Amino acid sequence: MTAVHGPRQVHGVTLNVDVQPGEGVPLLLCNGIGANVELLQPLVDDLHVQGGRRMPVIRFDMPGTGGSPTTRLPRRMHRWARMVADLVTDLGYDEVDVLGISWGGALAQEFAHRHPRLCRRLVLCATSMGMVMVPARPSVLLTLASPLRYFGPSHLRETGRRIYGGGFGSDPTLAARFATHTRAPDPLGYYWQIAAGVGWTSAHYLPHLPQRVLLLAGDDDPIIPTVNAHLMARLLRHGRLHVVRGGGHLALLTHAAEVVPLVHDFLTDGETTS
Template identity: 80%
Template sequence: MTGTRRVGGVSLRVDVSPGEGTPLLLCNGIGANLELLQPLVDDLAGRPGRRVPVIRFDMPGTGGSPTTRLPRRMPGLARMLAGLVTGLGYDEVDVLGISWGGALAQEFAHRNPRLCRRVVLCATSMGMVMVPAKPSVLLTLASPLRYFGPAHMRETGSRIYGGGFGDDAAVAAHFAAATRAPDPIGYYWQILAGAGWTSAPYLCRLRQRVLLIAGDDDPIIPAVNARLMAKLLRHGTVHIVRGGGHLALLTHAAELVPLIHDFVTEGEPPC
């Protein structure tokens, strides 16, 4: 079910897939539209046991969500997400954040401990307090150019995503077909939201169980960041994907989807 929701003065394109029990809220990477995570949604739906409901949304300026006039900081975006979740009628969700979306997921979990039950963080970091990527990779990420046409995605994807992205024809084809180029202003609003942000001061206070997933061939977020975060978390578990890159959720789905499904359904009766 895909439609538009008005949350705190912001219009968001939202998709909710059916299921039972606690929904999983997906926070995508910078500039990425919700269709890019369709393989993950399909794979989760195909797992035996409880079918997990999944909530996806386009950030302002990506996919079908219009760009806001002014940028919002990460705390404001976390409040926006809380309004989205409660507006959909849920009183509890699990959250999964990828890359930039992992920062948003951390802020959401920190500010909404009663609304957020469990957290999955993929290819992400503590923000400003992190082991950074190489300058050449950061320079590429500073522009949304890679989203403008399959040729740009193939050329930059193999260089910055790692994990065999350029060698996986199926993943590359899906990206080419599913990508909707973001509004450049919306893209830069997302960069500004993360500028100066860090979760380091509050990670040790998070009550939720947290699963950290990192690829050992991720040029954007080195895997050491997940290990550092786990040392600060009360209930943090790290899973390192051997040969996995920044998009390991898609390139190594056979390994990661069962792990994520078991994590968010543990302790719940199968349906």
């Protein structure tokens, strides 16, 4: 697996792609709405110190975030999933594991559904079935309707306290570290991501997904109420749910000591090491 960092033409769009080499099946990360690849660097670092070998990781900025320019027109979720499939094959892989967070969890589900031969295992963090879900409070949804929280550390701390849960706002070190890695998205690209989710749902195909699925949810997540993870677990044939006590929407980062070993063990279960 060769290291890659920089722009790449995929499915008619330019994506900022970061590939960190390692051994085994690559892990493809699908980020939350408006979030850039650097925000998941702590997760990548934690995964690399697990289990005695370096896990290969593929990251990319959605158009309008980080280093990826905004597309001229919006696209539906199935077209973004096609883009992800093209990225995987363009990089030379015939199989990946996928970890999706929040909005990226929706993209990960769509990718697993439409391109099952490319997706071996699936990790879904703080996500839902889209339109068929128990929604957040109206005040939280209103905040999410704008990318303002990404524009400066003060906005991030103030809104994070209200919408991320899990003690995010009470930990100034965590908020400052998160803000340091944040790159404000292009507002149009942010709204294109919102548009992709309008009318989308995975409820009709979740029972038919062939992949093994690990669901991760915090019990203090104002954006995606925990009941959504329980509903998804009931539908999945090969699903397993882990609820992070005291975890919020960003439990993957705030509770890494608990969550990262679970993710690593799930992805490497059954593999042999030389």
